[in-house]
Amino acid sequence: MKARRRFHPGSEAPATRERPAPVTPQAHAVSPGRVHHAGAAEVDQAIGAAREAARDWGRLDAAEQAKPFLRAAELLESRPLVASG
Structure with a gap:
């Protein structure tokens, strides 16, 4: 199954050129x-x-804006x- 990323509810695009994120400084075995x-087209879509x-x-x-935070x-x-380990 191809990974997807969501720009806005109801707006998705195929995830391309995906790779692991950098590790956390305090735990190099943990990738967040x-x-x-x-590319340019994906950036334009995300900006829109x-x-x-x-x-x-x-x-x-x-109050509604505060809820996700x-x-x-x-x-x-x-x-x-x-x-821990």
Whole structure:
């Protein structure tokens, strides 16, 4: 199955030129994810999706905008960054 990356809800593009992300400085055995390398067409598509998302984001009130950041903080606080071992 080909990996996909999401630019904006309902907007996806095939992931091309994918490779492991750099390791974390404190745990070289841990890779935080994968990096997608994009060409000009993919960059143009991502910019268009970001502009659309910015319009949608601007319509949300502050409480709604805060929700994903508060959830991210909860996840970061609940999990260790470095694998214990």
